[in-house]
Amino acid sequence: MHTNTLIMSLSDTYFRHQCIIRRLLKAPASLQELKDYYELECETHDYSFIFSQRTFLRDKEEILSLHKKDIQYNPSLRKYYLEEDHMPDDLGERIADAYNTYQALNLADGLSDFVYLEKRRPQGMEHFHPLLHAIRSRLVVTFQYEKYLDEHISERRVEPLALKEFQSRWYLLAKDLKDHSLKTFALDRITSLEASRQKYKADKGFNVNEYFRHCFGIIRPSVPESKPQDIVLQFVPGKGKYIKSLPLHESQRILKDDEEGLQVALELYITHDLIMELLSHGADVTVLQPASLRKTLNEIYNRAEKIYQH
Incomplete structure (x- = not known):
């Protein structure tokens, strides 16, 4: 055909x-x-x-x-x-x-007259299919990787394990053969990707869903002994409706929903990704527990206040 x-x-x-x-x-x-x-x-x-x-x-x-x-x-x-x-x-x-x-x-004629599409498009999607093939075939891959914070480009040789989406970007979870640790790599920072003919043996005990189960985003604590925390958040009534329609995480449970707002519980690692998400909600969210997370957010707000005072 x-x-x-x-x-x-x-x-x-x-x-x-x-x-x-x-x-x-x-x-x-x-x-x-x-x-x-x-x-x-x-x-x-x-x-x-x-x-x-x-x-x-x-x-x-x-x-x-x-x-x-x-x-x-x-x-x-x-x-x-x-x-x-x-x-x-x-x-x-x-x-x-x-x-x-x-x-x-x-179906639309003159589409731009009434449909406004997002102008930001994730980069690196040309790597998606080659990486998916390498993961399914268990092939070692090499690529150049750029870290945005220090503008350093390094050669990586990894065993690709899974692809994960977060906030309209795609990430590769892989075992870095330099130190044999699990790391995530943003597809938009990868260049010169090549799949080798070398096969690797998959760890039968590894489950990617379990690996990310208590993660918000793509970051998992580097300390193996880290445990997910019981987090309780209080949202103002208006914001609560958005949080119910699009939960922050699969572990989200509603504890209370009344005229005072929405109270939810989550079981997550406390990571940079989670803190950035909570900061994005500003005064619409209050962290009720744990105390350590309340303290972290309070310190960030205090530093920001000092910056804007000057």
Whole structure:
């Protein structure tokens, strides 16, 4: 099959998957209702209309495999429905969000008149696919790396372990073969990336999700004995609504939510990334515990006050 034809075919299939998922997220639907919804979406997006019981049954299996969403049939209602929380899939949701955004923007004529896109674009994304290949193939890679604070460029030889996103930037988690310690490298500071033919043995006991579980951002304490802290924050009422809609971290738990504001608990390492996040909320957040974190923020605010007084 010609490459362009294959891409179009895959795009049509993914579009059909998203239509089915979106319709079933609203409410259970019969096969005819799914077909009607898909036909309407095809007219809106100028797609070719291909929907039958045979294609739906195939799509149903592919949706479970690719999107981790299980479609079941209710005989009494004679309708299909989505099984709740079958297998959460953050990556699948991100891909779906990106695809739906692309579909919406692709419809727009004179896009710049009413859609304003972020001008800042993360650098270093050309390294994403080569690094992903090296991680999956367990290949040692070398690259030049620049530290912004001291403007020093060094040669690195590492065993790449994972890629992590934080605040619209991508980072590589790798074992530095110079001192055999785990480090994170920003993709936008990497140049001259090369994958060698040398393979490395992965540590079977290492789990990247566990490594970052109690981290806010990409920094983890260098001291192995460091423990995550129980942190309690109080947000003013208006800010609290934002924190509920977009939690600071997966460990976030709501302790109190009333007219005085939102109180949440988190279990995190206290790192530079976390402190910078709390400072960004200014007077809208108060650290209730631990005392050490309150003291750190208080010292930073006092130094800033002295600077602006002069």
